[in-house]
Every structure is written in structure tokens, then in C-alpha cells.
Amino acid sequence: xxxxxxxxxxxxxxxxxxxxxxxxxxxxxxxxxxxxxxxxxxxxxxxxxxxxxxxxxxxxxxxxxxxxxxxxxxxxxxxxxxxxxxxxxxxxxxxxxxxxxxxxxxxxxxxxxxxxxxxxxxxxxxxxxxxxxxxxxxxxxxxxxxxxxxxxxxxxxxxxxxxxxxxxxxxxxxxxxxxxxxxxxxxxxxxxxxxxxxxxxxxxxxxxxxxxxxxx
Amino acid sequence: xxxxxxxxxxxxxxxxxxxxxxxxxxxxxxxxxxxxxxxxxxxxxxxxxxxxxxxxxxxxxxxxxxxxxxxxxxxxxxxxxxxxxxxxxxxxxxxxxxxxxxxxxxxxxxxxxxxxxxxxxxxxxxxxxxxxxxxxxxxxxxxxxxxxxxxxxxxxxxxxxxxxxxxxxxxxxxxxxxxxxxxxxxxxxxxxxxxxxxxxxxxxxxxxxxxxxxxxxxxxxx
Numbered sequence: 369x370x371x372x373x374x375x376x377x378x379x380x381x382x383x384x385x386x387x388x389x390x391x392x393x394x395x396x397x398x399x400x401x402x403x404x405x406x407x408x409x410x411x412x413x414x415x416x417x418x419x420x421x422x423x424x425x426x427x428x429x430x431x432x433x434x435x436x437x438x439x440x441x442x443x444x445x446x447x448x449x450x451x452x453x454x455x456x457x458x459x460x461x462x463x464x465x466x467x468x469x470x471x472x473x474x475x476x477x478x479x480x481x482x483x484x485x486x487x488x489x490x491x492x493x494x495x496x497x498x499x500x501x502x503x504x505x506x507x508x509x510x511x512x513x514x515x516x517x518x519x520x521x522x523x524x525x526x527x528x529x530x531x532x533x534x535x536x537x538x539x540x541x542x543x544x545x546x547x548x549x550x551x552x553x554x555x556x557x558x559x560x561x562x563x564x565x566x567x568x569x570x571x572x573x574x575x576x577x578x579x580x581x582x583x584x
Numbered sequence: 585x586x587x588x589x590x591x592x593x594x595x596x597x598x599x600x601x602x603x604x605x606x607x608x609x610x611x612x613x614x615x616x617x618x619x620x621x622x623x624x625x626x627x628x629x630x631x632x633x634x635x636x637x638x639x640x641x642x643x644x645x646x647x648x649x650x651x652x653x654x655x656x657x658x659x660x661x662x663x664x665x666x667x668x669x670x671x672x673x674x675x676x677x678x679x680x681x682x683x684x685x686x687x688x689x690x691x692x693x694x695x696x697x698x699x700x701x702x703x704x705x706x707x708x709x710x711x712x713x714x715x716x717x718x719x720x721x722x723x724x725x726x727x728x729x730x731x732x733x734x735x736x737x738x739x740x741x742x743x744x745x746x747x748x749x750x751x752x753x754x755x756x757x758x759x760x761x762x763x764x765x766x767x768x769x770x771x772x773x774x775x776x777x778x779x780x781x782x783x784x785x786x787x788x789x790x791x792x793x794x795x796x797x798x799x800x801x802x803x804x805x806x
Contacts, residue, residue: 431672438670441663447599487602
């Protein structure tokens with residue numbers, strides 16, 4: 369059971385995700401998709417459950433997994449007053465990444481030139497989303513947790529994101545994303561899990577070996 | 585731990601450098617408080633001089649409330665606090681990093697407030713060492729206390745009104761001891777200025793101890 373302000377938001381979720389798998393979470397609003405992603409990131413307390421993510425027991429210690437997870441929710445976690453280059457530098461320092469890695473992530477989402485000196489508050493929603501995705505990329509996560517990752521992105525950025533997620537999976541990372549869209553990334557997902565009322569109502573697992581992420 | 589504290593402090597100071605909220609909004613508000621008090625006391629020089637120490641700390645306390653609110657508003661916005669947690673930062677590092685940055689900002693507010701007192705109230709300092717020591721301890725205490733309650737109210741819908749309601753009573757010992765120490769430093773009282781400064785140090789140490797104990801519960805599930 370995952371608790372949101374003592375409210376049981378997830379109850380009876382039984383899900384096992386293989387390492388290197390890409391899973392798409394589906395379900396109506398309020399089904400528990402966002403809570404499941406946040407729970408996997410170690411941000412939501414659990415009661416009466418067994419949960420292991422990347423080998424970390426979320427009941428015993430839900431803080432240790434966080435450094436290995438990249439989460440991008442509905443909202444973009446950015447400081448509006450910072451310039452794009454300030455934000456990227458902060459993310460690089462936070463995740464102990466080099467300047468080269470930060471530049472590569474920025475370049476991947478076309479955050480170059482004059483754009484780097486613009487205050488984040490002045491960017492469009494799509495541009496802010498690109499900065500947030502660059503920050504997740506800088507973190508080099510083993511588990512990508514994305515909530516509506518394509519929302520607000522233009523075609524080029526969507527393609528860049530799909531390519532990035534494909535590269536991450538090929539490199540052995542696991543990707544779990546919630547989406548209402550029927551775009552390319554959903555088609556690239558190896559499995560679709562449907563949530564309803566805080567429970568998994570349908571799951572079509574792909575064959576694989578070496579379980580690395582279990583949430584129960 | 586120090587690397588993490590510095591990372592948060594540097595980020596907050598960079599946000600301040602870009603937005604200049606302290607210089608453009610908080611300092612003018614604090615100076616306005618001094619002007620309003622001057623009007624309220626009917627520009628009576630002896631009355632203003634006698635109350636200068638107290639006015640300094642009231643003004644800085646209001647500045648600390650605004651600064652603490654702002655410091656945690658930027659973390660609530662867009663879920664930035666989650667992003668810091670996902671960076672593996674400990675709650676203590678987040679709290680102390682923010683307290684350090686707020687202390688720097690409050691030091692700037694204190695300097696401008698002191699300058700305002702000299703210009704508007706024509707006060708003369710008789711003991712600079714006592715004045716500076718008390719100001720350092722007091723502003724640091726306000727910063728820590730502000731961050732503690734900022735962390736407690738972050739994300740709450742009623743944070744705007746709840747923060748001053750919680751912070752001001754708890755900061756009262758700093759206000760009292762700081763005022764007494766300043767009265768001596770400004771030559772308006774023959775009290776034991778250093779005793780009051782020692783009390784400020786004790787209050788500061790108490791806030792630090794509470795901060796270490798409360799950082800986890802406050803910021804882990806905020």
C-alpha cells in the first residue's frame with residue numbers, strides 16, 4: 369500500500385519489471401500511475417507491502433534508490449529564475465556529472481547557443497520540458513520514470529526523447545512511463561500495464577530474464 | 585555532507601543573483617518598515633534613538649519571514665524538492681544549505697537596515713564589536729529558524745499565513761536578546777550587552793540542535 373498524506377493511493381499492485389524493459393503505464397486519471405512512478409522513485413512511503421527497486425528494499429530504506437532513478441512528473445522541476453545554463457550546471461553538480469556530459473545532454477535536446485542564457489521562466493512549456501529532460505539525462509539513471517514524457521514537446525523533441533529512451537534501454541536501463549498518447553514511444557514499449565483504482569487491472573509482460581525491479 | 589550543503593547554498597545564491605528578490609523586494613520592504621515607524625513616532629529623535637535596537641530586529645525578522653518563504657517557495661514550485669531528493673541529498677544538507685544561503689541574504693538585509701537606522705534615526709554606535717557579534721548571531725538564528733519553519737510549511741496551501749504565525753513567536757528570544765545587546769552597543773542602555781549576546785549564542789546553538797534533529801522528519805515527507 370502506498371500512502372499519500374495517509375491516503376492509500378495504491379493498494380494491491382503486483383508488478384515485476386525486467387531489467388532493460390520498457391513499460392507503458394495506462395489507465396484513467398486517478399488510477400495511480402503517477403503514484404506508482406513516485407513510489408518506484410522512493411518518494412512515497414509504503415505500508416504493509418513488499419517492494420524492491422534496482423535491488424533496494426523500499427520498506428527498509430527508500431532513500432538509497434533515489435540516486436539511481438530519473439523521475440520526470442507532470443510538473444517540470446526547474447528553478448524559474450535560473451538561466452538554462454545555471455540549471456544544467458546545478459543538475460550536473462547534483463548528479464556528479466561532468467561538464468561534457470551536461471553539454472551532451474543539452475545538445476541532445478537542442479539547448480544550445482542563445483537559449484542557454486535565457487531565464488527558464490521565459491521559456492515556452494515545451495522548451496522547459498526539454499530542459500527538464502536534459503536534467504534527467506544528466507543523472508544517467510538506471511531506471512527512468514516518466515509521466516506523460518511527450519506532453520508539450522514538438523516533433524523533433526519527441527523523436528529525440530524516443531531515441532534517448534531507446535538508447536537507454538539498449539544500454540540496460542529500465543524505462544517505465546505513463547502515457548495517454550498512442551505515439552511512437554508507446555509502440556516501442558515492450559509491455560503495457562493498465563492501472564485502475566490503484567490496482568493493476570491488466571499486464572502483458574514480455575519474456576525476459578533477470579528481474580531487477582519488483583513492486584508489490 | 586559539506587559538498588552537498590555548499591551545492592544547495594550556491595544554487596540558492598545563484599537564484600538570488602538572477603532574481604535579486606532580496607535587494608529589490610525584501611530590503612526596500614524592511615527600509616519601509618523603518619520609515620513607517622519613524623512616522624509613527626512622529627520623528628521624535630530621542631524616542632527613535634531609544635527604540636532603534638528593537639526596530640532593527642523587528643525589521644530583520646520581517647525580512648527573515650519573507651526570505652524563508654521565498655527560499656522554500658522555489659522548492660515547492662515544479663517539485664524541485666523531489667529533484668533534490670532524487671539527487672541523493674540528505675534532508676540535513678538541504679536544510680543547512682538553504683539556511684546558509686538565507687543567512688547570507690539576511691546579512692545583506694541587516695547591513696541595509698543598520699544603514700537605514702544611521703541615516704533615518706541618527707543613531708551612533710558606541711561598541712562596534714558587540715553590535716557586529718550580536719547581529720551575526722541573531723541573523724544566523726533567524727535564518728535557521730526561518731528555514732526550519734519554511735521546511736515545515738513548504739507545499740501547504742496556507743503557508744503564506746502559517747509561516748509568520750509559527751516563526752515570529754519562536755524567534756521572540758532572538759528579538760529580545762538582540763534588542764538588549766543592541767541597546768548597549770548603541771549607547772541607549774547600560775545593561776550587560778555581552779550577557780545578552782551570550783544568550784543569543786545559546787539560542788543559536790539550540791536552533792542548530794533542533795535543526796539537526798528535525799531536518800529528516802521535516803524534509804523527508806514534505
